[in-house]
Amino acid sequence: xxxxxxxxxxxxxxxxxxxxxxxxxxxxLLGLLDGTGRFDEAFWKTAVEQGWTGLAVxxxxxxxxxxxxxMGLIAQSAGALCAGAPFLTGNxxxxxxxxxxxxxxxxxxxxPRLASGDAIGVVAFEEAGAPLPSDxxxxxxxGRLSGKKAAVPGALKADFAIVWAMSGGKPVLVLxxxxxxxxxxxxxxxxxxxxxxxxFDGAEAAVLFEGEAARCGALDCLARMAVVAAHxxxxxxxxxxxxxxxxxxxxxxFGQPIGAFQSIKHSIAELYGLVEVARANSxxxxxxxxxxxxxxxxxxxxxxxxxxxxTAARDAVQIHGGxxxxxxxxxxxxxxxxxxxxxxxxxxxxxxxLLVTELEAKAA
Amino acid sequence: MIELDEFRAKAGEWLHSVKAEFxxxxxxxxxxEQDLALxxxxxxxxxxAGLAGINMPVEFGGxxxxxxxxxxxxxxxMPMGFPSVYFGISLGMPIPIIMRYCxxxxxxxxxxxxxxxxxxxxxxxxxxxxAGSDLAGLRTKAEQDGNGWVVNGQKLWTSHAHHSDYGVIxxxxxxSVPKHKGLTYFWIDMRAPGVTARPFELLxxxxxxxxxxxxxxxxxxxxxxxxxGGGFGVAMATLMIERYVASDPDGYxxxxxxxxxLAKDVMLNGKPAIEDGRIRSAIARNYAMRSGLxxxxxxxxxxxxxxxxxxPEGSLGKLxxxxxxxxxxxxxxxIQGAAxxxxxxxxxxxxxxxxxxxxxxxxxxxxxxxxxLLNTIAERILGLPQDHRPDKGxxxxxxxx
Numbered sequence: 160x161x162x163x164x165x166x167x168x169x170x171x172x173x174x175x176x177x178x179x180x181x182x183x184x185x186x187x188l189l190g191l192l193d194g195t196g197r198f199d200e201a202f203w204k205t206a207v208e209q210g211w212t213g214l215a216v217x218x219x220x221x222x223x224x225x226x227x228x229x230m231g232l233i234a235q236s237a238g239a240l241c242a243g244a245p246f247l248t249g250n251x252x253x254x255x256x257x258x259x260x261x262x263x264x265x266x267x268x269x270x271p272r273l274a275s276g277d278a279i280g281v282v283a284f285e286e287a288g289a290p291l292p293s294d295x296x297x298x299x300x301x302g303r304l305s306g307k308k309a310a311v312p313g314a315l316k317a318d319f320a321i322v323w324a325m326s327g328g329k330p331v332l333v334l335x336x337x338x339x340x341x342x343x344x345x346x347x348x349x350x351x352x353x354x355x356x357x358x359f360d361g362a363e364a365a366v367l368f369e370g371e372a373a374r375c376g377a378l379d380c381l382a383r384m385a386v387v388a389a390h391x392x393x394x395x396x397x398x399x400x401x402x403x404x405x406x407x408x409x410x411x412x413f414g415q416p417i418g419a420f421q422s423i424k425h426s427i428a429e430l431y432g433l434v435e436v437a438r439a440n441s442x443x444x445x446x447x448x449x450x451x452x453x454x455x456x457x458x459x460x461x462x463x464x465x466x467x468x469x470t471a472a473r474d475a476v477q478i479h480g481g482x483x484x485x486x487x488x489x490x491x492x493x494x495x496x497x498x499x500x501x502x503x504x505x506x507x508x509x510x511x512x513l514l515v516t517e518l519e520a521k522a523a
Numbered sequence: 524m525i526e527l528d529e530f531r532a533k534a535g536e537w538l539h540s541v542k543a544e545f546x547x548x549x550x551x552x553x554x555x556e557q558d559l560a561l562x563x564x565x566x567x568x569x570x571x572a573g574l575a576g577i578n579m580p581v582e583f584g585g586x587x588x589x590x591x592x593x594x595x596x597x598x599x600x601m602p603m604g605f606p607s608v609y610f611g612i613s614l615g616m617p618i619p620i621i622m623r624y625c626x627x628x629x630x631x632x633x634x635x636x637x638x639x640x641x642x643x644x645x646x647x648x649x650x651x652x653x654a655g656s657d658l659a660g661l662r663t664k665a666e667q668d669g670n671g672w673v674v675n676g677q678k679l680w681t682s683h684a685h686h687s688d689y690g691v692i693x694x695x696x697x698x699s700v701p702k703h704k705g706l707t708y709f710w711i712d713m714r715a716p717g718v719t720a721r722p723f724e725l726l727x728x729x730x731x732x733x734x735x736x737x738x739x740x741x742x743x744x745x746x747x748x749x750x751x752g753g754g755f756g757v758a759m760a761t762l763m764i765e766r767y768v769a770s771d772p773d774g775y776x777x778x779x780x781x782x783x784x785l786a787k788d789v790m791l792n793g794k795p796a797i798e799d800g801r802i803r804s805a806i807a808r809n810y811a812m813r814s815g816l817x818x819x820x821x822x823x824x825x826x827x828x829x830x831x832x833x834x835p836e837g838s839l840g841k842l843x844x845x846x847x848x849x850x851x852x853x854x855x856x857x858i859q860g861a862a863x864x865x866x867x868x869x870x871x872x873x874x875x876x877x878x879x880x881x882x883x884x885x886x887x888x889x890x891x892x893x894x895x896l897l898n899t900i901a902e903r904i905l906g907l908p909q910d911h912r913p914d915k916g917x918x919x920x921x922x923x924x
Contacts, residue, residue, distance in 0.1 A: 161821040163829065404905050419908040421894070424901035431900055432843055435836040436815030443818035459811040466811075511807035512800070515783075518810065519797070522780060 161439065162446040164228070171229055175236035178205055183240050185489045191351040192495070195344035196315060198351045202242045206233075207276030211247075216254050220270035227383060227445040231390035235441075238394030238468075238500075241492045245313035245352045245503075246279045248391070252384040253280030253321050256332060256376055260367040265334060269319065279316055282384065283308040283357060284323035284377055290505030291323065291377055297359065299326040299333050299366070304359035310345045312503050314355035317342075322364065323377055332373045335364035349499040382457035385504050386444045389457075389464030392500050393437040396464075399471035399493045400430040403478040410480075423478055430471045437467035455521065458514035465507050468497040524588060527595055527828075534596045537572050538603055541565070547604040551869060555730060559686060562606035566641025575639040576614075583622050584636040591827055594768075601771065604871060612682055613638050615768075616761045617645035617691045621710060624748045624757070634689070646713070648692035648735060649758060650680040656895045658693070659702040659755055660914075663737060665694035665709065672696075672709070672742040674717075677734060680889075684720040684733035687713045691761070693754045698920040705919055706754030709746045716740070727881040728868065770837070772816035774844030774886060776872055776879040779810045782855055785876075789858050796858045805854055809847050816840050835904045842896045845886040852880035 164172065182201050191197055206212055211233050216222020223229075230251055237243035254273050257266055272278035286292045286308065297306035304324060311320065319336045326333075341362060342355035368376045404427055407418030417423050440463045444456035472493040476483040483490050501507065525533075543549065545565045550558055569575050577593040579585025586592075600607065618638050625631050637643040654661035663676025674694055684690065690711045697705035713720065717740035720733045749757040773779075783806060786797035796802045816839065823833035855876035856863035863877070870878045887893050901907040914922045 161818045161825065163822065163825050404907065407907060415911065416908050418901075419910055421898070421910060424905075424907045425894070425897040427905060427907065428897040428900040431905060432839050435819065435839055436812060436843065439818035439822065439836070440811065440815045442822070443814070455810075456814070458807070459814045462807060462811040463815055508800070508804070511804050514807040514810060515797070515803040518780070518783065518806070522783060 161443045162228075164232075164442075168228055168232060172232045172236065175209070175211070175233050176239065178209060179236050179240050179242050183242070185492070188241055188351070188492055189486065189489055192349070192492075195346055195350050196353075198244050198316065198353050199242055202237070203244045203246065203276070206244070206247065212250065212276035213274035215251055216270055216274035217258055220258075220266065220274055222254075222270070222274040227386055227448040228442075230387050231441060231445045234387045234391040235394035238391030238496075239398045241395065241398075241496050243391060245281075246316070248384050248387045248504075249281045249313045249317070250279060251387055252282040252380050253319070255380050255383055256282075256321050256367060257334075259376065262365065262367060265365060265367070269334075272318075278318045279313065281311050281313045281317040281320045282380065283311045283314070283320045284381065285309070285311075285505070288506075290381060290509050291374075293330075295323055295325050295330065297322060297324040299324040299331050299364060302363055302365075303361045304333065304335055304364045305361060306359055308357045308359075310347070310354040311357055312499075313353050314342050314357050315344055315353035320357060321367065321380075322359070323373075324364075326366075326369070329370045330373045330377075331366050331370075332368040332376055333364040333366050335359065335362045337362075347499070349495040352499050352503070378454070381504060382454050383448070385461040385464075385510070386441065386448075386457050388500055388504055389437065389441045389444065389460040392464035392468035392497070393434060393441050395493055395496055395500075396430070396434045396437060396467040396471035399468070399475040399490070399497075400427065400434055402490065403427050403430065403471075403475040406479050417478075426474055426478065430467075430474060433463070433467040433470055437463040440464075452521075455514060455517045458510050458517065461504070461510045462507055462514070465501040465510075468493075469501055472497040525592070527591060530588070530592050531595045531599070534574060535599050537569075537574060538599055538605075541568060541605075542603060544568075545603075545605045547871060550604070550606055558606050559609055562609050563641035565605055565607060566610055566639065570636075570640045576635065579619075579635065579639075580622065582628070583632050584639060589827075591824065594824065597768075601775075602873070604873075609644060609683055609686060610638070610641055612647055613643075613645040613687075616647050616764060617689070617710070619764045620691055620748065620757070620761050623760075625710075627745075643688040644683055644686050646681050646684045646687040646690040646733075647761070648678040648681055648684070648690045648711070651677060652679050655680070656892055658758060659706065661693060661695060661706070663692070663694045664698075665696045665707055665742070667696070668741070671744055672707075672747070674709075674711070674737045674740040674742060677736050679732075679734050681720070681733045681735050682731050684713065684735050685722040685730075687720070689713055690735075691748065693758045695919065696751055696754070699918050700752070701916050702914060702919045702922070703755045704752055706758070707751050708748045708754040708757040709742055710748060711740070711742065711746065725882075725885060727878070727885075729882070770816070770820055770840040770844075772813040772820065772840070772844050773873070774841075774846075774848035774883070776848035776852060776883065777855070777874060777876065779806060779813060779851075781874065782806060782809070782851055785855055786858065789860070791858060802854075802858065805851065809851050812843060812847050816843055835900075838896065838900060838904075841886070841891070842893055842900075845883060846893070848879060849883035849887065852876045852883060856880060 213222035214225050215230050218224040322333050345354040347354050407423050410417050440460040444460040447453040447456045476490050576585030577588050578590045581587040651661045665672045665674050692711050693706050693708050696707040717738040719736040722730045722733045786802050789796045791799045819836050823837050826833045866877045872879050
């Protein structure tokens with residue numbers, strides 16, 4: 160069963176979109192592509208002012224204690240405008256892990272700062288293309304981390320990372336504070352995502368979860384982040400769809416709007432199908448937060464989110480023809496963001512396997 | 524009004540109680556005629572159980588419940604495999620139209636009850652050899668004759684016409700005006716002199732469709748439904764009538780879990796096929812697509828329950844699910860190797876891949892071809908323009924053929 164948004168949720172959707180629409184500046188976003196180390200600071204300022212940073216932080220730590228449905232709505236608005244800092248999803252992920260751990264001191268140290276937007280945390284799980292490797296090369300021994308994590312989203316500006324590492328033959332989730340010396344910027348096609356390689360090199364870290372609890376916690380965190388990202392992808396895909404639709408109405412060729420040609424209108428109608436399937440899956444997954452069937456629903460949301468945004472960005476450019484491939488039009492902002500969101504949190508191949516494994520377990 | 528949950532339980536209990544009598548085991552090996560006879564008995568039993576005409580008005584013999592109650596019943600009935608297919612169109616479109624338009628309420632009530640009990644069947648005579656997607660291009664003529672009408676021409680693709688007692692028909696009453704404006708809608712007695720229904724086989728040898736010929740068939744003006752020249756509007760109303768249709772994310776074919784069972788059994792490169800990445804990808808993609816349709820369906824249900832109009836995304840169901848079914852059926856046949864060549868004409872669409880595959884194209888064409896559905900999404904939902912239509916505004920009899 161899915162859900163209908165309630166009035167408060169509808170208001171979050173409307174208000175977040177209104178605020179972000181008002182500050183949308185395509186030239187600024189284009190400028191951010193040009194080098195590493197800068198991000199959409201206006202967006203983050205707005206996120207802090209609007210209280211979005213505290214949305215999913217438990218109330219006892221200064222947050223609003225809301226859930227995935229509300230986070231998803233913010234992410235959808237951000238995605239629609241190619242806005243968003245990587246911390247939106249990253250902070251949500253680290254908040255989930257911290258909130259469920261038993262280390263009171265760490266909770267007290269970080270959760271209030273995450274809620275107020277004063278601290279930024281990232282999730283560093285992936286190694287060598289595996290979103291959650293069974294035998295990570297990053298090691299945790301004697302309270303210290305060694306090894307590297309490549310291209311961690313948001314890492315260039317992060318205060319701490321929650322790291323998936325190996326400790327004495329068991330996986331662990333540990334929290335390590337970061338400093339500038341540990342992070343090396345990765346020049347990317349989507350630079351405002353602030354990718355950096357983190358070298359731990361003996362950095363101190365504290366254990367949050369060990370063994371099976373670490374694996375379950377990490378997987379749940381990934382799935383939750385994937386649902387946030389799926390909303391962001393769906394928001395972006397819908398914008399790309401609408402841009403293509405508007406252009407097909409306005410652009411004339413052979414004496415008629417190009418949107419009258421079935422090759423164009425059918426391709427736009429197909430995008431509508433992908434966007435609506437992604438929307439339905441995203442809302443459905445968010446509504447199952449903390450319940451049975453959540454992981455399978457998150458996988459489905461992730462897969463349809465990736466497919467919708469990649470396809471909509473690709474086809475919107477194609478439908479625009481020549482103007483679509485210019486720097487200045489900025490449609491490539493969606494192409495880039497669609498790809499970066501599809502790679503962060505693990506590619507579709509990973510989520511396909513995970514989904515089938517989950518369905519097999521359910522059937523058994 | 525009975526609560527949905529209570530109704531769901533009541534319907535489920537009754538449906539299960541008659542499973543042995545009307546289910547797939549009872550139907551196996553029956554001829555078409557025997558299966559139809561069983562279907563008529565099923566409909567009568569359903570009527571007697573107080574579960575027929577769920578959202579039809581009480582004054583016409585229905586239960587007067589909501590469209591949601593109907594969906595709740597249909598969703599439980601669908602997987603039972605009962606012989607109700609002969610009555611779907613009859614009760615889905617012609618019967619609601621006569622309830623809405625016909626003046627003689629007593630006559631309508633008799634027809635509705637007879638149709639609900641499976642004693643009478645109605646068909647819908649719309650498509651023609653040269654008018655499928657372009658319905659308004661139809662050529663069957665209705666000419667005024669004294670106080671009545673005379674119909675001549677041919678219909679095609681008419682489901683269950685050979686079993687039908689009545690039909691609703693759209694015909695061209697005035698060829699001198701543009702094509703949408705010259706049509707008139709009637710009900711017709713399928714046993715009347717001059718009506719000939721000839722069933723023919725589809726590619727899976729199922730016999731559902733007919734070509735129907737009309738040779739000087741006489742109608743009274745009382746059989747007219749809607750104004751003269753207003754036939755296209757009534758035809759559109761007929762097609763829009765079923766807001767409350769149960770949809771099936773599996774496209775009325777096998778489920779993804781049925782595919783997974785197969786993929787566990789068959790071997791690929793010395794391992795169960797389900798361990799192969801290509802197979803896993805197909806499972807995951809189809810599951811994601813169908814779970815999206817299922818969530819759309821759930822949300823539409825909640826919207827209707829809340830008294831809201833369900834969103835237009837509901838129109839994606841048929842488009843997406845039949846394509847998914849068609850391709851997954853091909854893959855399922857592939858991974859069985861030589862065993863995938865077998866064909867059991869008695870097997871059901873939901874539990875046999877070859878049967879599902881062979882009838883899948885019909886699903887993608889009947890009731891709105893994929894291409895027309897895409898046009899509708901593009902035009903009605905997204906506001907894109909219609910195609911260039913050279914016949915627009917031109918009197919029908921001046922359109923070049």
